[in-house]
């Protein structure tokens with residue numbers, strides 16, 4: 001038998017640098033595109049993730065973001081539109097020793113590839129999905145996407161779109177994703193930390209990254225990324241900590257029943273003790289869902305960080321454990337027994 | 349016990365069991381088949397079931413049938429017209445009577461011929477009384493009543509008792525055709541080991557049927573069919589889907605590659621998924637995907653990471669997989685797409701057979717996207733072609749589209765089991781050497797190296813964008829594109845040097861050549877041999893390689909004045925051959941969701957020859 005499973009070798013861990021993960025291909029995104037930052041954060045983080053470079057596989061679909069694998073000096077498949085989670089599932093299930101990552105966009109993952117996305121989440125295949133959400137179709141030159149806000153005027157909707165958008169985090173939570181997070185292209189430190197967290201998670205890890213498309217949807221996330229507006233509009237989620245934000249750390253989030261509310265910490269309206277303490281590991285997805293819905297409420301800030309992380313066995317692990325179990329019960333496959341089976345008779 | 353019933357020796361018999369889809373006709377037919385195989389007859393089967401799982405009871409569209417042809421000599425088909433029909437109700441009679449031989453026997457469950465069932469079947473008058481069955485030997489058996497009587501003390505409900513009547517019918521048929529009942533008794537014991545009441549009842553019904561045959565005045569004759577003189581060896585009866593599935597497990601062992609199946613349930617291919625899911629102790633990885641596209645793209649991912657990757661489907665599924673097949677062409681990965689064809693277009697006739705996906709297989713993709721196309725020609729041949737698909741895909745790093753069809757997939761025949769050691773190995777080498785590696789470099793077969801993730805130093809990216817030869821970098825260069833398009837085509841074309849030539853059998857110097865491809869092999873072969881027995885001079889050639897065609901195809905076609913091409917479509921192979929070899933072809937087609945009857949092809953041959961000169 002040819003053994004196609006890479007073996008953990010006992011040699012000392014190789015020390016990589018970001019350069020080891022940089023391929024020789026010229027990067028061809030538009031100058032100023034948020035994709036550059038995401039690529040840089042991934043390349044910077046990769047040496048610290050504890051992988052062997054040869055075990056890393058980047059899979060993508062179609063779209064600007066899906067060029068990503070070409071720029072990583074790892075194994076990679078630039079697939080077809082929407083199918084990256086399914087391709088990645090095949091790679092991972094066939095060889096669970098590999099570290100499999102998906103780079104995808106809002107059109108790729110949530111429009112044409114929506115089905116594969118939700119099924120990857122529910123199965124909890126041990127793959128990491130980075131959604132570059134720019135709320136627009138870039139590669140096809142500027143049509144509205146399934147995450148564009150209602151009323152969006154684009155080339156294909158000159159009078160404004162009339163369809164309601166997806167909330168990617170709500171969708172992931174609804175699809176039973178075990179790791180759900182959000183970060184920003186313009187916040188390198190945060191993005192790096194979230195990538196690390198995702199890589200440590202066993203199971204499908206989903207990160208929505210707000211990514212600026214400076215050509216077709218410039219400034220879509222300005223409120224959350226610019227120095228002067230960011231503090232009052234973004235709340236950083238930290239496990240076990242109360243939700244506080246604001247330029248002067250003077251605003252908090254309180255949960256009244258199922259209703260979140262921004263409270264003023266400076267004027268005595270509420271104290272830190274009244275605030276919602278973030279629990280990433282809450283078994284129930286209810287609070288994470290409320291958090292995900294902040295974007296639908298103009299009074300609420302944008303949560304970034306890990307919304308939810310729970311433990312559940314992974315599909316690929318269960319898949320192979322079952323095979324091993326059956327091998328034990330039935331014995332390793334024997335061709336002779338396979339062929340010479342059923343009702344047989346002899347002709348002399 | 350009555351003694352002295354006449355025993356009549358027959359050379360071959362075609363029986364058909366027909367009843368409501370809830371009557372257990374498939375099970376009855378399968379049991380009769382297994383026992384017949386053990387007796388040593390050559391055989392061929394044709395299950396025919398409705399698309400609805402449980403159509404309304406008693407209606408014609410709920411009729412399920414199972415036909416079996418068995419013989420004391422070599423046979424090729426499940427038989428054109430049954431010699432005997434077992435009809436469990438009026439609807440079963442109505443649907444099947446037109447297929448019978450003129451003097452066929454019809455065994456009828458008389459208890460089901462009441463006003464209600466006759467009406468449900470659409471009979472205005474009772475066919476048993478209106479003379480419409482004249483010429484047939486109708487045997488009216490009180491099947492339901494006899495079963496109830498036999499099982500009155502069984503402790504089962506009336507409904508459960510009624511379900512046992514197929515075993516009564518089976519027992520009766522065993523008696524009639526001198527088959528042993530022991531194999532089925534053993535099977536019942538095994539199958540119903542957790543429900544002893546049912547086991548006892550079914551056993552009792554089977555025996556009751558058998559003794560009924562022996563004791564009743566209705567049968568004066570019983571029949572015997574001697575074992576066939578098949579080549580020496582150990583045999584089992586096998587269906588096409590089963591043969592295909594274990595063929596791929598064998599290919600996995602012979603290549604040392606783990607088998608990965610990405611699949612989405614679809615009639616009539618699902619049984620391959622079921623069968624492969626049983627063999628996890630061979631390390632088989634079966635992934636039931638969320639849709640047809642995920643089924644193939646997961647297989648592409650698995651192929652990239654070093655599996656013997658296959659995806660199984662039927663025509664509509666191939667349509668959905670089309671774009672992904674193109675990706676496999678572009679990424680030059682070994683991937684096997686299995687299309688168990690059914691009647692189309694669209695949802696078409698899910699449970700019926702057809703050969704109408706040939707054009708889709710050869711050309712059905714955007715761009716110039718050549719794949720290897722092969723077809724199995726009998727149920728047992730599905731095993732061989734699985735090995736062949738695996739050999740070609742891995743040797744040439746190319747997608748292979750493997751055509752089967754509903755007829756051979758569900759049909760079965762005796763299979764002489766090969767010794768595992770006699771099956772040639774499939775040599776696969778992953779690239780491990782760093783020195784001089786480039787992802788799109790070429791070997792002598794124009795194949796690119798298979799360098800799988802986990803191999804240090806060979807990190808590379810592949811994808812659907814056009815690639816520069818050797819380096820594998822994305823390239824929009826006009827000359828490179830033309831070069832790569834031609835290279836991918838040449839790679840497939842070169843395979844003609846690595847496949848068997850088209851073999852001509854029969855009268856090599858005949859005036860008429862009958863050709864076909866895939867699952868029509870049995871019908872054509874039988875038609876040709878009958879025509880020859882009747883004095884016709886006829887040659888036959890059958891295609892199993894559709895892209896590329898065997899190297900000598902042109903030479904063979906040019907030898908014959910008249911070529912009949914028999915296909916279950918509108919003439920797709922004929923069209924390809926005409927345009928490729930500029931020969932005249934007499935396309936003979938049938939598009940009814942049914943296989944050819946040999947007699948239909950024989951008649952065509954006769955018309956062409958202009959009668960036989962004996």
Ligand code: SF4
Nearest residue numbers: 030033064138213214
């Ligand atoms: S079109 Fe937008 S998303 Fe695409 S590369 Fe240019 S800036 Fe980035």
